[in-house]
Amino acid sequence: MSSSKFSDLSTGTKSLIIIEQVLFVGSLLLTVYINTLYNIVDFEMTSEGYLLFYGVVFALLNQLSALALGLYNSKLRESFRGIFRRMLMCVAVAFFAATIINPLYGAYALPVELLAIASSLSVFFVSAFRYFTFKIDFFGFGKRNVLVLGTGQRASIIEKRMRRDVDRQDFTVHGFVIMKGDSPDGIQRETRINLEQSLVEYTLTHGIDEIVVANDERRSNLPVDDLFACKIRGIEIIDILDFIERETGQIAVNLIYPSWVIYSNGFASNNxxxxxxxxxxxxxxxxxxxxxxxxxxxxxxxxxxxxxxxxxxxxxxxxxxxxxxxxxxxxxxxxxxxxxxxxxxxxxxxxxxxxxxxxxxxxxxxxxxxxxxxxxxxxxxxxxxxxxxxxxxxxxxxxxxxxxxxxxxxxxxxxxxxxxxxxxxxxxxxxxxxxxxxxxxxxxxxxxxxxxxxxxxxxxxxxxxxx
Incomplete structure (x- = not known):
């Protein structure tokens, strides 16, 4: 990662990278310190400067692996379980790479047992830190910026059933786009948007992460070309039924239509x-x-x-x-x-x-x-x-x-x-x-x-x- 590219990152991403680098380095240093106290394996590091250098290399290996697995992607929209799985894979890959370059250190090479302990501590510390930042959205990684297509009855479920902050822990609603055929009795208190530009331009300008399709009348009213353009630009497109299911843990029975059931995953167990x-x-x-x-x-x-x-x-x-x-x-x-x-x-x-x-x-x-x-x-x-x-x-x-x-x-x-x-x-x-x-x-x-x-x-x- 070049310095110019690093400078282009958001403040939240930069902070995350620096803090996790400290955690990775600290995990290795703590492992060596614990070993000196309890003599887990026969090893004595004679040069503290060399140990610090090894810690930085260990951290870089883990962070390059994390980068490859998308853990520093601000657009990453995963549950904490998904982030933890990626973190396990990240540390496993870095451990494998560290064991390959370890012999190059000659007399200063670390025992593989200490590398394994340092990797385990890394998983614990970094995962705990990620969990903390995930819950409070400290770096802006947790919440999706959502735009809802529709202001009618279907869209109003979000306003009626997900009013509290606790209901919107994982997303923020940017607004509701007025669409043809929507019931006038729908959205009452939320922000209503009358688009005066293309949907693609609007979403890119306002940093929209996800579009929820929730208009009442879909026939000939959906901007299919714009939705397609948004999709290939990395913006998630989701149906209101799937959105409610994901965020509330329930299926909106009153909105179900047969084709959704037919094409939806689940319902029939293949296990x-x-x-x-x-x-x-x-x-x-x-x-x-x-x-x-x-x-x-x-x-x-x-x-x-x-x-x-x-x-x-x-x-x-x-x-x-x-x-x-x-x-x-x-x-x-x-x-x-x-x-x-x-x-x-x-x-x-x-x-x-x-x-x-x-x-x-x-x-x-x-x-x-x-x-x-x-x-x-x-x-x-x-x-x-x-x-x-x-x-x-x-x-x-x-x-x-x-x-x-x-x-x-x-x-x-x-x-x-x-x-x-x-x-x-x-x-x-x-x-x-x-x-x-x-x-x-x-x-x-x-x-x-x-x-x-x-x-x-x-x-x-x-x-x-x-x-």
């Missing part, structure tokens, strides 16, 4: 290993959960008998809709009065007066769900998936909510993405919101997502956030 091992994984998890919760279940049964009488039933069976729409009986600890449905089936609501005193705590800490371990072992349910609903409600929801029946393409679960992301709800509108998260889960279903949901469910149980 045959996962499908084959699905029951085995759930069975092992169920037995593990039973092994650590059986005392809690035993204490629960004793308390129920003490508070409600010896003849009061402990368990409660209820018909639910499972995989492919097939009904099955779910088993739970009874948390409601015996006459809870004397007036017919009805959804449970928050602060429901039908809930017993002990039932309140059972729901709060999800203890009432523990008997469903049997449903998991029986194969009716998995640990993670959409929560199963009752047949009486499902028929109505299928009629009124588009794509509701798609949630029956996977096994229902003890916990799910919707339970983590959406508070308790008992209305049809709440069911629509939960469906958006359920469809997101079905589209992105994987072991890693399941693991994330299980880990975050622990928080709900420990801190009593269940309902």
């Amino acid at each position: 045959y290993l996962r499908n084959t091992l699905d029951w085995f994984f759930n069975a092992v998890m169920a037995l593990f959960l039973f092994s650590i919760t059986w005392p809690i279940m035993l204490i629960t049964m004793l308390f129920m008998k003490i508070t409600e009488g010896l003849h009061a039933p402990i368990f409660y069976k209820q018909e639910r809709v499972g995989l492919d729409g097939k009904p099955f009986n779910i088993i739970k600890f009874r948390s409601m009065r015996l006459d809870a449905e004397k007036d017919g089936a009805q959804m449970a609501s928050e602060n429901d007066n039908r809930i017993t005193k002990i039932g309140h705590y059972l729901r709060k800490y999800r203890i009432d769900e523990l008997p469903q371990i049997w449903n998991v072992l029986h194969g009716d349910m998995g640990f993670v998936g959409p929560r199963p609903e009752r047949p009486q409600f499902v028929q109505s929801l299928i009629k009124n909510l588009p794509y509701y029946n798609e949630r029956h393409n996977v096994k229902p679960g003890l916990t799910g993405w919707a339970q983590l992301k959406y508070p308790y709800g008992a209305t049809e509108a709440d069911s629509l919101e939960k469906l958006k998260y359920d469809l997101y889960y079905i589209k992105h279903r994987s072991f890693l997502l399941d693991l994330l949901i299980l880990i975050r469910t622990v928080e709900i149980v420990l801190f009593g956030k269940g309902r």
